[in-house]
Amino acid sequence: xxxxxxxxxxxxxxxxxxxxxxxxxxxxxxxxxxxxxxxxxxxxxxxxxxxxxxxxxxxxxxxxxxxxxxxxxxxxxxxxxxxxxxxxxxxxxxxxxxxxxxxxxxxxxxxxxx
Amino acid sequence: xxxxxxxxxxxxxxxxxxxxxxxxxxxxxxxxxxxxxxxxxxxxxxxxxxxxxxxxxxxxxxxxxxxxxxxxxxxxxxxxxxxxxxxxxxxxxxxxxxxxxxxxxxxxxxxxx
Numbered sequence: 001x002x003x004x005x006x007x008x009x010x011x012x013x014x015x016x017x018x019x020x021x022x023x024x025x026x027x028x029x030x031x032x033x034x035x036x037x038x039x040x041x042x043x044x045x046x047x048x049x050x051x052x053x054x055x056x057x058x059x060x061x062x063x064x065x066x067x068x069x070x071x072x073x074x075x076x077x078x079x080x081x082x083x084x085x086x087x088x089x090x091x092x093x094x095x096x097x098x099x100x101x102x103x104x105x106x107x108x109x110x111x112x113x114x
Numbered sequence: 115x116x117x118x119x120x121x122x123x124x125x126x127x128x129x130x131x132x133x134x135x136x137x138x139x140x141x142x143x144x145x146x147x148x149x150x151x152x153x154x155x156x157x158x159x160x161x162x163x164x165x166x167x168x169x170x171x172x173x174x175x176x177x178x179x180x181x182x183x184x185x186x187x188x189x190x191x192x193x194x195x196x197x198x199x200x201x202x203x204x205x206x207x208x209x210x211x212x213x214x215x216x217x218x219x220x221x222x223x224x225x226x227x
Contacts, residue, residue: 004157033214042118042204042217043158056213090157092215099208100146100165103215105157 002027004093004106012112013081021076021109025093031055032074033103034066037088049074050096078111086113116141116207120218127195128226135190135221137205147188148206148215149179158204164188175199200225 005024013019025032031050035043045058049068068074072093078085088110092103121136139145146165150158162173169181179190188205202222206215 031213035215040219042206042219043215045214045216048213058214092158099210099212100163102148102160102163105150105159107155107157 004091004104006089006091006106006109008109009107010110010112012114014114015081015083017081017113018077018079019081019111021078021089021091021111023074023076023091023093023106025072025074025091026104029093029095029104030072031094031096031101032068032072033092033094034074034076035090035092036060037090037108039087043090046076081113083113086111116145116209116212116216118205118207118216118218120203120205120221122221123219124222124224126224126226129197130194132191132193133195133199133223135203135205135223137188137190137218139186139188139205139207141186141207141209144210146208146210147179147181148208149173149177149188149190150204150206150217152202152204152220154201161190161203195223195225197225197227199223 033048034046037043047057052068063079065077088108090108091106094101094103119138127133148163149161164181172178205218
């Protein structure tokens with residue numbers, strides 16, 4: 001049973017560019033959350049998708065947007081990249097039953113903005 | 115809103131010694147509590163979680179944690195560590211009426227022979 005997978009593993013972009021990160025959830029999971037982990041810090045919640053809708057959003061600007069597909073996979077898009085967007089982006093999947101459900105994390109995509 | 119404070123940023127420990135990682139949280143509503151481990155260049159793996167019931171929670175790899183509501187703490191312990199326990203450990207909280215996890219800044223555990 002495959003766990004959460006993310007692509008690409010690493011990415012280098014320049015300021016002002018746009019990036020798309022992809023996530024496939026664990027088999028049987030219908031909810032996908034995205035987190036940003038800056039170097040030396042804990043992950044910060046970006047948003048969560050359920051039934052192809054953004055269900056909850058953290059304190060991130062509108063430059064961060066996402067999408068969930070009918071097969072529950074998800075994309076994270078970041079526009080107008082800033083140097084401060086350099087981070088490890090983690091995708092987590094879970095069941096939609098509530099906050100008590102365990103979130104299973106993928107290995108992350110490491111984004112470097114130059 | 116919920117927040118988590120991990121009181122130790124780095125914990126060096128000798129192999130086979132016990133370790134305790136401290137975590138305090140704040141919330142105005144009831145919460146669920148989690149400990150995750152992150153090995154180098156990997157994602158996060160759940161060690162254990164507290165939802166309700168017994169305040170002593172046992173997890174994988176010999177870890178356990180104790181929920182203390184009066185002190186708003188959820189400290190993680192292991193009686194005897196191995197070299198392979200070298201990793202970053204994150205405490206996280208989720209409110210019962212919320213979906214997101216709020217993480218602490220992490221504690222780096224370095225186990226030495």
